[in-house]
Amino acid sequence: MSDKLVLAVPSKGRLQENANAFFARAGLTVTTGRGARDYRGVLTGVENVEVAFLSASEIVKNLASGAAHLGVTGEDLVREAEAQSKVALLTPLGFGHANVVVAVPQAWIDVRNMFDLEDVALSFRARRGERMRVATKYVNTTRAFFREMGVTDYHIVESLGATEGAPAAGQAELIVDITSTGATLAANGLKVLDDGVILRSEANLVASLGAPWTPELREIARKILSRIAAEEEARMTREIVAVLDDEPPGLADGMAAFGAKLRRRGGHGRAIFSAAKAQAPALADWLIGQGAEEVVVRPVDYVFTKVNPLYDRLVSRLDAAGR
Ligand SMILES: Nc1ncnc2c1ncn2[C@@H]1O[C@H](COP(=O)(O)OP(=O)(O)OP(=O)(O)O)[C@@H](O)[C@H]1O
Ligand SMILES: O=P(O)(O)OC[C@H]1O[C@H](OP(=O)(O)OP(=O)(O)O)[C@H](O)[C@@H]1O
Numbered sequence: 001m002s003d004k005l006v007l008a009v010p011s012k013g014r015l016q017e018n019a020n021a022f023f024a025r026a027g028l029t030v031t032t033g034r035g036a037r038d039y040r041g042v043l044t045g046v047e048n049v050e051v052a053f054l055s056a057s058e059i060v061k062n063l064a065s066g067a068a069h070l071g072v073t074g075e076d077l078v079r080e081a082e083a084q085s086k087v088a089l090l091t092p093l094g095f096g097h098a099n100v101v102v103a104v105p106q107a108w109i110d111v112r113n114m115f116d117l118e119d120v121a122l123s124f125r126a127r128r129g130e131r132m133r134v135a136t137k138y139v140n141t142t143r144a145f146f147r148e149m150g151v152t153d154y155h156i157v158e159s160l161g162a163t164e165g166a167p168a169a170g171q172a173e174l175i176v177d178i179t180s181t182g183a184t185l186a187a188n189g190l191k192v193l194d195d196g197v198i199l200r201s202e203a204n205l206v207a208s209l210g211a212p213w214t215p216e217l218r219e220i221a222r223k224i225l226s227r228i229a230a231e232e233e234a235r236m237t238r239e240i241v242a243v244l245d246d247e248p249p250g251l252a253d254g255m256a257a258f259g260a261k262l263r264r265r266g267g268h269g270r271a272i273f274s275a276a277k278a279q280a281p282a283l284a285d286w287l288i289g290q291g292a293e294e295v296v297v298r299p300v301d302y303v304f305t306k307v308n309p310l311y312d313r314l315v316s317r318l319d320a321a322g323r
């Protein structure tokens, strides 16, 4: 058994650049082996990590099978692979936003929602003696959603690319596919049903529940996750430096009102506070009102905390899975 933690990152496509930037922000640089075409790499910043470069859908397979410990991939692909019991979504990452939607020809002006779609299905069957066809690569997602919405009389045509073209090509009546700007749907004369957004997906940091999780590998994961959490926390936090000759009488109440903390008091009346980014300007203004000559607000790189919410989530999911 390998003593390395396998981290799966997108090797191409829409998530690649953002995923690398996300790790880099946390001080973790993903580097390829010798050439750009190598499929294994290393993570600078934490030892004993093997980076596997895979497509977003391969990443789901590797996490579900336990071949990778941690990875970045889309929630839509996790759901479609019905891998929710084999993996844990640790946190959404704020990129790779896209919706999985039910889209029908714009020419179907009377068809606005899934209820109308069931009517279409019934009349389609009555008139043609055939079932209405849905083109998609999200087969499992489609079946689950249509069942939930009471649409039963349809047939799935599995589509592996250019799904939006299927209705115009006469291969299907409607589609289920991923969209972000909506440009591809519009270009193909399709519209999303009012209640046809099946899933609002984004890239997630995902952990395998079935991978070998020895104490050593958990410790590597803990380090990676604490850096990521520290960077996330830092992005929301500002440090506020003020020179206050006398301690203002209402300091404690002021701190409470802004949700700020007095970190320490230095020489010559220097006081250092931390506060949420959104509160920093108002706190600075208040400190000026309390007699500060100048207040400096500065960003911070990392906020490491004793509790590590991402790692705690991993451990509790592993516990629940009996690992
Ligand atoms: N138009 C889009 N905008 C933003 N994210 C998208 C878009 N289309 C797909 N995605 C997201 O990107 C991920 C898929 O990425 P990508 O298409 O690069 O990989 P893949 O589908 O596995 O590879 P391939 O398309 O070559 O088979 C999915 O999680 C999906 O939600
Ligand atoms: O709403 P839009 O911004 O127009 O984006 C939607 C398109 O993007 C995705 O394709 P992708 O580029 O990932 O190619 P693929 O089908 O080969 O995966 C998806 O399959 C749509 O075709």
Ligand SMILES: [Mg+2]
Pocket: 013
């Ligand atoms: Mg794609």
